[in-house]
Amino acid sequence: MKRILTLVLSAALVLGASFAVQAQMHGHGMHGKGMMSNHEAFLTKALNLTADQQAAVTKLHQDLMAKAQPLMQQHRQQMAEVKTLLDGVNPNATEIGQKTIAAHATMLQLKSLHEDFKTKLSALLTPDQKTKLDQLHQAHGGHPSFGGPDAAPEF
Numbered sequence: 001m002k003r004i005l006t007l008v009l010s011a012a013l014v015l016g017a018s019f020a021v022q023a024q025m026h027g028h029g030m031h032g033k034g035m036m037s038n039h040e041a042f043l044t045k046a047l048n049l050t051a052d053q054q055a056a057v058t059k060l061h062q063d064l065m066a067k068a069q070p071l072m073q074q075h076r077q078q079m080a081e082v083k084t085l086l087d088g089v090n091p092n093a094t095e096i097g098q099k100t101i102a103a104h105a106t107m108l109q110l111k112s113l114h115e116d117f118k119t120k121l122s123a124l125l126t127p128d129q130k131t132k133l134d135q136l137h138q139a140h141g142g143h144p145s146f147g148g149p150d151a152a153p154e155f
Helices: 002-027 033-047 051-087 093-124 127-139
Strands: none
Touching: 033 051, 033 127, 051 093, 093 127
């Protein structure tokens, strides 16, 4: 009984962390065309991107979203399944744990896509633009917000 309780509590903690990561991603422009265009507009202005760079950034965002949207949907479904199991009359800690691990693996895939995007974005920039991008990222503690029109999105 003690082992089951420990597993259920562990799964609940992982579930909470997964929800926090998912909420963070939604707050940092990982979805929606409006957020994507805001991100591109911010980068264009902050880094003084050329027309060719703007076109390349748009293409990078489109490629990212084409790959990320199915994974985000998959993750939402996985988390809904975990929540349903947790809300059940007699939650099975093993099943909850397995589904939580699968959801975590999906989040790692999303993180990898984002890292790949950042690498490709950096490859498009001049040394001065890379420096500016790094400064913007550091100025926001590595986790910039979308608090308003002038807030820096995550890159």
